[in-house]
Amino acid sequence: MSGELAPGETLVESEIGAQLGVSKTPVREALRLLAGSGLVTMSTYKGASVRVIDAEVAYAVYDLRAMLEPEAVRRAVENGADFSEARHVLGEVASGTGAADRAHASQTNRLFHRALYAECGNPLMVEILDGLRDQAALITVTGWGISPTWKGEAAEHLAILNAAEQGNAKQAEHLLRKHITDFIDRVAFELPGERAGDDKGVR
CATH class of the missing domain: 1.20.120.530 (GntR ligand-binding domain-like)
Structure with missing residues (x-):
């Protein structure tokens, strides 16, 4: 929401986990929840990324x-x-x-x-x-x-x-x-x- 992560930016579970001091498992679950709310896009090949609003x-x-x-x-x-x-x-x-x-x-x-x-x-x-x-x-x-x-x-x-x-x-x-x-x-x-x-x- 602040724009710190740009639209289309890849969200790497390990990097986010390191930033937050948690393992990849809660990060993965959080990304799924964000995808469900329309803020994150999930791709089989590219993984998670910030939703691009068109x-x-x-x-x-x-x-x-x-x-x-x-x-x-x-x-x-x-x-x-x-x-x-x-x-x-x-x-x-x-x-x-x-x-x-x-x-x-x-x-x-x-x-x-x-x-x-x-x-x-x-x-x-x-x-x-x-x-x-x-x-x-x-x-x-x-x-x-x-x-x-x-x-x-x-x-x-x-x-x-x-x-x-x-x-x-x-x-x-x-x-x-x-x-x-x-x-x-x-x-x-x-x-x-x-x-x-x-x-x-x-x-």
């Missing part, structure tokens, strides 16, 4: 987010959800200027978004959105490296949260969907692969 992957993840997350937040608002946790983390969202700060901003961004949809009333919807969070976070950090817009996004977060706290479910849904699609439209054309002008169905 436009196709980014559009696929954000397409699903744009369909599910705004709906989940609409339901949470209509259910009278408590958004105090979202308000608590809002002050830390999208702060910082360096690569390490992007990683921190990404973590607080994850916490904020989850706090919005957690009480949607559908555990399966929450589980699916939780399953997207690692890949979405990697796309976010990659996108911020292209277009450092986290401070502007903090204002968008505030508007979404205000609408949710005021019980305006439709407005919160609309603002969140726009927040998600605007981000991918800003950064995807800079990623390798398909360009943002291609019809990927995010909207």
Whole structure:
């Protein structure tokens, strides 16, 4: 998430184990878990490597987010959800200027978004959105490296949260969907692969 390991960089179990002071066995298991969350790519011939985010992957993840997350937040608002946790983390969202700060901003961004949809009333919807969070976070950090817009996004977060706290479910849904699609439209054309002008169905 910090960019210390570059996209496509090979992850050698023995080297990582030496750096962390552990054997290769827990490293191998950790790499499998990271592969399952979409952060690491496993190859029979090349082994493990850092996931390369291209436009196709980014559009696929954000397409699903744009369909599910705004709906989940609409339901949470209509259910009278408590958004105090979202308000608590809002002050830390999208702060910082360096690569390490992007990683921190990404973590607080994850916490904020989850706090919005957690009480949607559908555990399966929450589980699916939780399953997207690692890949979405990697796309976010990659996108911020292209277009450092986290401070502007903090204002968008505030508007979404205000609408949710005021019980305006439709407005919160609309603002969140726009927040998600605007981000991918800003950064995807800079990623390798398909360009943002291609019809990927995010909207």
